[in-house]
Amino acid sequence: MILVFPVQHIFLMLNTLTADILELLKINPDSDLIVAVGNSFRTDDGVGPYIAQGLEQIKGLKLINAGYNPENIIEDVIKLAPQKILIIDAADFRGNFGQARIIPEDKIPQTTLSTHAIPLNVISGVISQSIKTAIYFIGIQPESVCLGEGLSAEVKKTADQIIEIIKKSLLK
Amino acid sequence: MHEMHVIKNLFQDLLKLADENNTRKITNVYLKMGLFTEINPEILTYFFKEQGKGTPLESAKLHFADSDMRELKLVSFDCE
Amino acid sequence: MSKNVKVNVEYLTRVEGHGNIVVNVKNGKLEECRLDIVESPRFFEGMLRGRSIFEAQHITSRICGICACGHTLASIQAAEDAIGFQPTEQTIKLRKLLLHLENLDSHILHIYLLVAPDLLGVKSFVPLIHTHNDVVRRALRMKKACNDVCDILVGRHVHPISAIVGGFTKLPKEKELDAMLEILESIQVDMAPTIELGASLKFPEFQRETEYVGLVNDTDEYPLLQGDIGSTDGLRMDKHDYKKITNEFIVPHSSAKHTKASRDSYMVGALARVNLNFEKLHPKAKKVANAIGLKPITANPFLNTAAQLIECIHSLEDSIKILKEFKNEGIDYAQAITVGLNENGQIPVKAGKGVGAVEVPRGILFHEYEVDNKGKIINANCIIPTGQNLNNIEYDMKKLVPEVLDKKQDEITLLMEMLVRAYDPCISCSAHFLDVKYIDC
Numbered sequence: 001m002i003l004v005f006p007v008q009h010i011f012l013m014l015n016t017l018t019a020d021i022l023e024l025l026k027i028n029p030d031s032d033l034i035v036a037v038g039n040s041f042r043t044d045d046g047v048g049p050y051i052a053q054g055l056e057q058i059k060g061l062k063l064i065n066a067g068y069n070p071e072n073i074i075e076d077v078i079k080l081a082p083q084k085i086l087i088i089d090a091a092d093f094r095g096n097f098g099q100a101r102i103i104p105e106d107k108i109p110q111t112t113l114s115t116h117a118i119p120l121n122v123i124s125g126v127i128s129q130s131i132k133t134a135i136y137f138i139g140i141q142p143e144s145v146c147l148g149e150g151l152s153a154e155v156k157k158t159a160d161q162i163i164e165i166i167k168k169s170l171l172k
Numbered sequence: 173m174h175e176m177h178v179i180k181n182l183f184q185d186l187l188k189l190a191d192e193n194n195t196r197k198i199t200n201v202y203l204k205m206g207l208f209t210e211i212n213p214e215i216l217t218y219f220f221k222e223q224g225k226g227t228p229l230e231s232a233k234l235h236f237a238d239s240d241m242r243e244l245k246l247v248s249f250d251c252e
Numbered sequence: 253m254s255k256n257v258k259v260n261v262e263y264l265t266r267v268e269g270h271g272n273i274v275v276n277v278k279n280g281k282l283e284e285c286r287l288d289i290v291e292s293p294r295f296f297e298g299m300l301r302g303r304s305i306f307e308a309q310h311i312t313s314r315i316c317g318i319c320a321c322g323h324t325l326a327s328i329q330a331a332e333d334a335i336g337f338q339p340t341e342q343t344i345k346l347r348k349l350l351l352h353l354e355n356l357d358s359h360i361l362h363i364y365l366l367v368a369p370d371l372l373g374v375k376s377f378v379p380l381i382h383t384h385n386d387v388v389r390r391a392l393r394m395k396k397a398c399n400d401v402c403d404i405l406v407g408r409h410v411h412p413i414s415a416i417v418g419g420f421t422k423l424p425k426e427k428e429l430d431a432m433l434e435i436l437e438s439i440q441v442d443m444a445p446t447i448e449l450g451a452s453l454k455f456p457e458f459q460r461e462t463e464y465v466g467l468v469n470d471t472d473e474y475p476l477l478q479g480d481i482g483s484t485d486g487l488r489m490d491k492h493d494y495k496k497i498t499n500e501f502i503v504p505h506s507s508a509k510h511t512k513a514s515r516d517s518y519m520v521g522a523l524a525r526v527n528l529n530f531e532k533l534h535p536k537a538k539k540v541a542n543a544i545g546l547k548p549i550t551a552n553p554f555l556n557t558a559a560q561l562i563e564c565i566h567s568l569e570d571s572i573k574i575l576k577e578f579k580n581e582g583i584d585y586a587q588a589i590t591v592g593l594n595e596n597g598q599i600p601v602k603a604g605k606g607v608g609a610v611e612v613p614r615g616i617l618f619h620e621y622e623v624d625n626k627g628k629i630i631n632a633n634c635i636i637p638t639g640q641n642l643n644n645i646e647y648d649m650k651k652l653v654p655e656v657l658d659k660k661q662d663e664i665t666l667l668m669e670m671l672v673r674a675y676d677p678c679i680s681c682s683a684h685f686l687d688v689k690y691i692d693c
Contacts (some may be wrong), residue, residue, distance in 0.1 A: 069409075072396040074389065118392075122378055126392070129385040146212070178263050185261065193257055222295050244263040250256050 001136055017161060021100050024086060025162060026169045029060045034166070037089040037120065039068040044142030044155045045090045054163035058170060071118040075081035076132050085122065085127070088162070091139025091156075098154030100162070104136040138162075175211040179219050182246060183229070190228040195251035198232045202247040206239035273668050275653060282657075285649045287642060287672065300632040304593045305331035305601075305623050306417050312619065312634065313411045318361075321354040322409045322612030323403070323619070325477065326634075330619040334606025335627060337599060342587055343419040348477050349574045350405060350415060351468045351610065352567035355400035355476070356439075357409075358613035359522070359567075361562040362676045363450065364391035367557045370670050371453040380692045387449065390442050397439045401571075411439045416591055423588045424578075433575045451544045452562040460552040460651045462644055463487075463515045464524035467498060467611050474525075474532040474566060476611040484527055484549055485514045491609035494618045498635050517643035519614025522559035523550060523673065537566040540559060554646055560613075594627060601627040613636055614676050638677040643677055664682050667693055 017025075027034065036048035052065035062080060066073045070087075077085065091103055093153065105121055124135045140159070143152040151159060190198055201220075205213065213236055226232050228251070237247070276284035296315055302306055309327040313320045325347055332339060339347075364387065365377040374380060380388050399409040405424060408410035414421040424432065460658045467475040468482030481497060489496060497513040512518065526533070526541070530548040533541065541547065543563045546555060591598055601623075608619040615637030622631040648671055656664055 067398065071392050072399055075393055077394065078389075120383060125378075125381040126385060126388055129381055130389065182263055185259075189257065189259065193255075199254060218295065222298055238546050246259045246261045246263070248256050248258045248260075252254050 016057050017068065017100055017158070017165070021138060022165065024102065024138065026166045027061070027086070027166055028084075029062065029170060031044055031083040033062040033077065033080055033085050035070070035073065035077070036063070036065045036083060037067070037070045037087060041147060041149060043144045043148045044066065044140075044151055045145045045148055046149070047090050047140050047151055047155050047159050048088045049143065050151055050156070050159050051088055051162055052055055054159070055166060058167065061166075061170065070120060070123050074123060074126055075076075077127055085124075085133055085135045087124070087135065089120065089135045089137065090142040090145065091137075091138060093139060093141060095141040097141055097143040098156075098158040099141045100158055101139050103139040103143070105135070105137065136147070168170045175215065176219070178211060178244065179216050182216075182244070183220065183223060185246065186229060186249065187227060189249070190251060193251055196228055197230075197252045198228050198249050199252060200233050200235060201229075202235050202237065202249065204239045204243065204245040204247050205239045206243040211244055215245075233245040273649070273672070275649075275664075275668070277653070277657065280657060282653050283648065285646065285653050287646055287649065297632045297634060300621070300629045303629055305334065305621060305627045305629060306591055306593045306599075308621065308629060308632075309416065310411070314636070315636075317410055318358050319354065319612045319614070319617070320464050321350050321406070321415075321619055322610055324412050325351055325611070326608035326610040326617045326619040328415065328417050329477075329608030329610060330606045330621045331608075331623070332606065333608065334604045334621050334623045335599070335601045336604060337418065339419060339586055342584055344477065345574055345578075346405070346420055346423075347415065349571055350402070350412070351476050351612075352571045352574075353398050353402050353405070353649070355611075355613050356564055356567040356571070357395055357402075358676075359564045360391060360394045360398070360446070362613075363446070363557055363560055363564075364388075366673055366676070367670075368449065370673065371455070372667070374603055394439050394442050394446070394512055397435045397442075401435050404428050404432050416589075418591050419587055419589050421588060421590050423585050426579075428574055429583075433572065436568060436572050436575065440506060440572075442569060445566060446564070447540055447561065450558060451540075453557070455552065455554040455558065456670065457552070458554060458648075458652055458655070458671075459551045460553070460608065460648055461549065462647070463511060463518040464549070465514050465518045465520050465640070466525045466616055467526045467609060468528060472532060474529050474534075474570075476525075479609075481609065481616070482528060483513060483518065484524075487514055491618075492607050493622075494607060494609060494635070498618065498640060501646040512643060517647045518640065519553065519644045519675075520637045520640050522563050522613075523553065523556040524615060525611060526550070526559040526562055533562065534566045534569040536569050537562045540565055553644075553671065554691055556674045556676065560676070601625065614635065615640060638675075641675050641677065645672060645677075 028064055036052035038045045038048035040046035041047045049065050049067060054065060055061060055063055062082060064073050064076060075135070093103070095101060105124060127133065128135060140155060142155060177230060186198060186201065205211070219233055220229055220234060224232065272288040274284065274286050274288060296312060301313060303311065308331055310323045312323045312327040315323050361647035368387070369375065369377045371378060372380070372384070377388065384438055402409035402412070407414045407422065418455070444508060464484040465484065467474045468488060469479040480580045481491055481494060482489055487497070499512065507635050526546065530538070544558060546558050546562060589598065596600065603623060603625040605620065605622045610617050617637055618635040620633040623629055649668060652667065652671060
């Protein structure tokens with residue numbers, strides 16, 4: 001499965017983030033929720049938690065670092081009843097390392113080869129059956145998901161950009 | 173854990189091939205391994221080392237070539 | 253002469269299920285029926301060799317992401333037994349709590365996500381999101397509650413950190429005890445509709461009495477962490493003699509090891525435990541068991557799921573009881589210990605052999621270590637419940653298939669899958685990918 005998305009170069013520094021992603025990253029702290037998913041012990045799979053750490057100091061921002069157990073946040077999310085939920089996770093769509101992409105819900109793999117985890121689309125399904133909300137997935141192409149800590153250079157660059165863009169969107 | 177039976181299939185196929193080729197010793201195994209196979213070469217090597225004892229694969233050396241595809245391919249092997 | 257042989261075979265696209273059921277019926281007569289497990293050996297026994305017993309539990313915990321606490325506890329018990337260390341009463345009680353939480357968590361996931369879809373007539377729990385959203389939410393809510401209590405107790409719900417040889421590195425504070433109690437009491441609320449669901453499920457009719465094996469003891473306690481090995485055939489032996497019943501033999505079609513005790517096969521797990529120790533269950537659990545008609549000896553393996561439900565109530569109620577006792581009696585914080593790899597010789601070590609026998613969600617789990625006088629593992633053996641049940645599942649299938657031969661093939665397939673799933677085997681998360689092969693049908 002190769003998805004073709006138009007890559008629009010905004011400007012040089014942001015060459016991995018397309019306009020549609022930039023639009024999604026405009027966060028209204030009153031009504032929007034950011035959910036970070038991933039395992040920090042699996043190198044680039046930790047990109048979600050890394051972004052969450054970068055954002056956790058911001059007062060008033062609704063943020064959940066779901067780590068490797070996204071199914072455990074369902075009740076908290078439903079309680080918050082956000083209008084928009086932005087789920088950030090590492091995703092292998094065979095893009096360039098560090099590239100970010102909006103993943104349509106039906107393209108999220110239902111099972112993986114190696115985890116006991118409950119698939120993300122099941123989790124989003126339970127949530128959207130329970131509250132009226134719009135759920136978006138942003139996947140970041142990892143370079144490696146082997147055991148280890150820390151992000152690879154390209155993935156870290158994208159993560160830092162996302163943190164900065166969300167921070168700036170909040171300042172407005 | 174779930175990668176183990178992929179590795180086991182590969183291992184058993186090699187033993188079968190050794191038999192078909194009437195060989196008692198496989199010296200080199202050439203594999204092509206892509207990204208995101210969720211298979212760790214270290215685990216693969218360990219499996220061959222432990223499970224290979226007393227088989228034609230006992231002293232086989234594994235060679236991994238990179239690939240852009242999500243694949244694990246047995247390309248060829250050397251035998252004596 | 254060396255030659256190079258070209259092969260070019262791709263392996264990843266050949267990924268298949270972890271289990272195959274093979275049924276061979278000739279002229280309406282069952283010729284062969286077997287369960288192939290294609291799970292591979294993972295060499296944990298080899299990995300343990302040469303490692304310190306003080307790190308063994310962190311290694312063996314990785315055998316399973318669902319039974320991480322069970323493997324940890326069996327590992328610790330075997331290690332302590334080998335070096336002759338006697339844990340304190342407080343430590344034992346905390347370990348019992350940990351074991352309850354894991355059994356509860358695992359049973360709930362099995363009942364709701366793996367068995368309920370079959371009985372509600374859907375392929376997997378995914379379609380339940382739309383038809384039974386509240387049920388899925390309840391299941392995940394209960395699972396999260398178990399995880400959260402585990403987080404507080406041992407630092408992390410998969411692969412626990414603070415449970416070690418010698419005791420616990422960190423003991424729950426007063427307000428953590430309160431937090432755990434509060435969470436468990438929230439599960440009590442969800443337990444009522446869970447019982448209702450369990451009672452409404454219709455299990456297939458099937459009877460085959462077998463030998464039920466599990467821990468037994470002479471106290472009033474439903475044995476999960478400690479005890480002798482016992483069976484419904486009257487077998488009773490010290491846990492150190494476990495090899496007499498597990499006497500593993502290899503069958504050609506499976507890489508897992510098979511076992512037998514007094515008969516051709518035996519069963520371990522929730523149904524075996526309930527059959528063996530019914531009277532010792534918490535009164536609330538017994539009441540529900542009576543209400544849904546589960547009593548010893550129940551010989552329908554499909555009812556293992558019902559037994560799991562009964563155990564859920566027991567584990568929940570007993571966990572709450574343990575926590576309340578800790579709240580009343582207080583915790584002796586001086587017992588918290590940090591051992592590391594025992595570099596400072598905090599725990600006296602001697603050479604020896606030790607066995608851990610613990611009732612984990614799927615049945616009795618054995619770990620055995622032989623250690624040298626420095627606490628290094630010379631030999632390790634680990635026998636998991638699923639391996640012990642495989643033989644029994646095959647005998648069940650051999651009785652079941654002739655009884656249902658008049659049904660349509662896909663109905664037989666579903667029944668066989670449900671039978672395997674009822675045992676909650678380690679492969680159960682992938683058991684929806686079970687391949688049923690019919691030969692000559």
